[in-house]
Amino acid sequence: MDFTFTEEQQMMAGAFRELLDDLCSPEALRAAAEKRGDESGARWARIAELGLPGVLAPEAAGGMGLGDTDFVLIAEEAGRAALPEPLVEQAGIAVPLLAGLAPHAPRAAEILAQAASGALRVAVGAPGNPFVLGAAQAGVLLLADGDEVHLVERAGVGLVAQPSIDTLRALARVEWQPSAATRLVSGAAGRTAWARAFERGALYAAAQCLGLTQRMIDIAVAYACERTQFGRPIGSYQAIKHHLATVQVKLEFARAHVYAAAARVVDADQRAAAAVSSAKLAAGDAAELAARTGIQVHGAMGYSWEVDLHFYMKRAWALIGSWGDRSFHMRRVQSLVLGGSLPLGSDQTFVRS
Amino acid sequence: MAIDLRYTPEQQAFRAEVRAWMAAKVPKEPLASLDTAEGAVQHRAWERTLNEGRWGMVTWPREYGGRGCNLVEWLIFEEEYYRAGAPGRLNQNGIFLLGPTLMEFGTPEQKARYLPPMAAGEEVWAQAWSEPQAGSDLAALRATATREGDTYVLRGHKIWSSRAVFADWAFGMFRTDPGSEKHKGISFVLFPLKHPGVRVRGIPQIDGETGFAEIYLEEARVPVANRLGAEGQGWHIAMATAGFERGLMLRSPARFQMTAKRLIELYRRHAAAAEPGLASAVAQAWMDAEAYALNTYRTATRLMAGGSIGVEASLNKIFWSELDLAMHRAAMSLLGARAELEKHAPDAGDVGNWLDGFLFSLAGPIYAGTNEVQRNIIAERLLKMPR
Ligand SMILES: Cc1cc2nc3c(=O)[nH]c(=O)nc-3n(C[C@H](O)[C@H](O)[C@H](O)COP(=O)(O)OP(=O)(O)OC[C@H]3O[C@@H](n4cnc5c(N)ncnc54)[C@H](O)[C@@H]3O)c2cc1C
Numbered sequence: 201m202d203f204t205f206t207e208e209q210q211m212m213a214g215a216f217r218e219l220l221d222d223l224c225s226p227e228a229l230r231a232a233a234e235k236r237g238d239e240s241g242a243r244w245a246r247i248a249e250l251g252l253p254g255v256l257a258p259e260a261a262g263g264m265g266l267g268d269t270d271f272v273l274i275a276e277e278a279g280r281a282a283l284p285e286p287l288v289e290q291a292g293i294a295v296p297l298l299a300g301l302a303p304h305a306p307r308a309a310e311i312l313a314q315a316a317s318g319a320l321r322v323a324v325g326a327p328g329n330p331f332v333l334g335a336a337q338a339g340v341l342l343l344a345d346g347d348e349v350h351l352v353e354r355a356g357v358g359l360v361a362q363p364s365i366d367t368l369r370a371l372a373r374v375e376w377q378p379s380a381a382t383r384l385v386s387g388a389a390g391r392t393a394w395a396r397a398f399e400r401g402a403l404y405a406a407a408q409c410l411g412l413t414q415r416m417i418d419i420a421v422a423y424a425c426e427r428t429q430f431g432r433p434i435g436s437y438q439a440i441k442h443h444l445a446t447v448q449v450k451l452e453f454a455r456a457h458v459y460a461a462a463a464r465v466v467d468a469d470q471r472a473a474a475a476v477s478s479a480k481l482a483a484g485d486a487a488e489l490a491a492r493t494g495i496q497v498h499g500a501m502g503y504s505w506e507v508d509l510h511f512y513m514k515r516a517w518a519l520i521g522s523w524g525d526r527s528f529h530m531r532r533v534q535s536l537v538l539g540g541s542l543p544l545g546s547d548q549t550f551v552r553s
Numbered sequence: 554m555a556i557d558l559r560y561t562p563e564q565q566a567f568r569a570e571v572r573a574w575m576a577a578k579v580p581k582e583p584l585a586s587l588d589t590a591e592g593a594v595q596h597r598a599w600e601r602t603l604n605e606g607r608w609g610m611v612t613w614p615r616e617y618g619g620r621g622c623n624l625v626e627w628l629i630f631e632e633e634y635y636r637a638g639a640p641g642r643l644n645q646n647g648i649f650l651l652g653p654t655l656m657e658f659g660t661p662e663q664k665a666r667y668l669p670p671m672a673a674g675e676e677v678w679a680q681a682w683s684e685p686q687a688g689s690d691l692a693a694l695r696a697t698a699t700r701e702g703d704t705y706v707l708r709g710h711k712i713w714s715s716r717a718v719f720a721d722w723a724f725g726m727f728r729t730d731p732g733s734e735k736h737k738g739i740s741f742v743l744f745p746l747k748h749p750g751v752r753v754r755g756i757p758q759i760d761g762e763t764g765f766a767e768i769y770l771e772e773a774r775v776p777v778a779n780r781l782g783a784e785g786q787g788w789h790i791a792m793a794t795a796g797f798e799r800g801l802m803l804r805s806p807a808r809f810q811m812t813a814k815r816l817i818e819l820y821r822r823h824a825a826a827a828e829p830g831l832a833s834a835v836a837q838a839w840m841d842a843e844a845y846a847l848n849t850y851r852t853a854t855r856l857m858a859g860g861s862i863g864v865e866a867s868l869n870k871i872f873w874s875e876l877d878l879a880m881h882r883a884a885m886s887l888l889g890a891r892a893e894l895e896k897h898a899p900d901a902g903d904v905g906n907w908l909d910g911f912l913f914s915l916a917g918p919i920y921a922g923t924n925e926v927q928r929n930i931i932a933e934r935l936l937k938m939p940r
Contacts, residue, residue: 424938
């Protein structure tokens with residue numbers, strides 16, 4: 201029994217954080233949002249140099265062969281930086297999806313190494329998400345037709361762009377025709393593949409929400425220390441302190457759920473589902489509260505475009521709704537826990553089926 | 554080290570051992586409330602039984618009546634303890650608060666003197682910190698310990714001391730430097746409750762039971778050797794005690810997980826009539842109880858790897874107290890028109906202990922440092938916001 205990250209895991213996340221501090225400064229996010237210059241390709245290249253798209257890919261495919269408890273900290277950092285590029289979706293969802301399909305589908309095996317190196321960008325249209333993130337920038341798309349998984353060239357689909365409040369997220373509805381040629385797997389294999397992709401999607405959305413929450417707290421604390429009213433920093437007022445302390449409590453306990461879900465997601469069973477949904481709800485709720493609190497602490501500044509806060513807020517709102525919204529995950533927990541399929545009690549937390 | 558959320562075979566064997574012992578020994582009928590004279594006697598007997606099995610405080614070294622268990626084993630013990638529905642711990646302020654404090658600050662003589670009878674439930678302890686004018690602002694305390702040779706003469710008025718009417722000893726905070734103010738000049742002194750110059754007067758709690766008490770100290774004389782740590786070091790020691798209280802020991806997760814389980818069972822019986830929000834409230838309770846358990850394992854394994862507990866104790870205290878409150882509010886909602894009934898009412902149905910639990914959950918955000926004060930601590934020490 202050990203619930204601590206290794207030094208290597210923390211060092212890898214720390215190195216990524218440093219890179220992101222450099223690549224995703226508020227000024228860089230602003231430039232991206234306002235479509236000034238185009239640093240996106242350069243950012244992706246720097247991230248790929250660290251090998252991050254391949255964290256979860258097998259070493260044989262040029263990846264790092266690591267697991268979800270390694271990547272969870274990377275996803276958290278991507279959230280903290282509001283990274284515009286869909287690294288988390290590529291490395292945390294598309295690459296493990298391809299790796300899982302590779303033994304059954306030669307075309308998946310063929311592109312796995314390129315996806316893991318970041319040379320090929322892969323967008324994922326999973327069941328349950330109406331829109332695909334980063335489709336326009338992708339080389340290929342993994343799309344669902346019922347249970348089937350299809351691999352489609354970007355050139356072979358039509359995209360209907362769907363502007364998001366988070367202008368850093370390029371969303372589109374994909375118009376396409378499934379065919380025998382595009383199909384990778386069907387039936388139970390497809391169902392399993394999509395189910396696993398969905399759980400990772402939810403897990404890593406939750407992990408990003410942790411990073412976003414911490415960032416929003418940090419921004420609000422810094423502002424509260426600097427802004428004075430009635431002759432004192434507003435951060436010396438208890439109403440402000442207590443708002444922020446409440447968010448910090450929520451964040452700390454959301455961490456426990458997210459890290460536990462990262463350790464469980466490979467099990468792909470009911471307990472893992474309950475863990476992932478708990479993580480998604482806890483981290484989403486923390487981020488939602490951080491956003492609301494962040495605005496309040498900033499006063500009118502918080503409602504302005506000028507303060508950086510809104511970049512993180514918008515990413516949080518977007519993630520809260522994707523990979524299963526609040527209703528989906530709450531209903532799932534209710535059905536597992538109230539419905540009686542999960543054994544309950546103080547000895548059950550770490551039981552594996 | 555790396556995240557690995559599985560018990561070792563040794564830990565599983567330990568769990569089995571605890572489970573078997575509890576199955577054999579836990580009283581079949583619930584004991585009377587530990588805030589009553591009758592209940593205190595029954596709970597003392599239970600503490601003795603526990604100690605016979607060497608389960609009084611498993612984390613302590615064997616020489617003091619423990620088993621030298623690590624924190625994960627302690628959590629396993631607690632899980633099995635609550636799973637078995639074992640009685641509340643009469644001596645909780647001794648074993649969970651003073652015990653770890655003695656372990657850190659006590660002399661070898663003090664440890665040998667106080668820990669074994671504490672583990673055995675032979676000496677039950679009360680915490681005597683609060684005073685009428687020193688609640689949240691504990692550093693405003695005025696009780697004094699005046700040195701006369703090898704003796705301290707204790708004077709003052711302590712209040713809200715849990716179970717002091719049924720206890721044998723108390724650990725108090727006193728000014729040893731009469732001119733001192735605030736956190737300085739305070740010492741941590743142990744004193745017997747059945748002793749000349751010590752008068753204990755029970756205070757009925759919200760449910761009418763004398764769960765806490767006032768302690769009047771009228772020139773009570775105790776040896777200077779009863780002081781824990783150095784003279785004037787009392788505040789520092791008390792903050793360590795408060796860290797145990799809020800942080801890890803006082804409220805282990807198993808307690809809340811079992812409440813969550815009972816709440817889910819209650820919900821299932823009342824689901825047909827429950828408004829939809831209650832399904833979410835109950836599911837949320839389960840998730841939060843799990844979060845508390847998971848986070849406690851995070852803290853425990855971090856401590857086992859050499860880490861220390863600091864401000865996060867305040868995060869914990871807020872979380873468990875609000876969780877307990879939320880669970881009991883949901884239960885009261887589910888019970889509807891029966892929620893007001895005492896458990897011995899003829900038509901009480903499945904009211905059980907929910908009402909008692911609900912009342913006690915209202916105290917959670919107050920004792921062990923109010924949640925407002927915890928939020929101040931988080932804001933000022935963790936987030937570094939200005940005072
Ligand atoms: C069931 C129970 C058992 C207890 N057991 C013990 C025991 O065994 N031993 C012992 O010594 N004590 C015990 N206490 C006392 C407990 O420690 C105190 O109640 C607590 O410290 C608060 O002090 P107070 O009651 O004087 O409230 P006050 O300090 O008067 O607080 C009243 C209200 O004001 C708020 N407040 C006060 N100061 C601030 C501030 N700076 N910022 C914001 N809000 C503030 C508080 O949060 C609270 O809401 C117990 C209390 C209860 C309810």
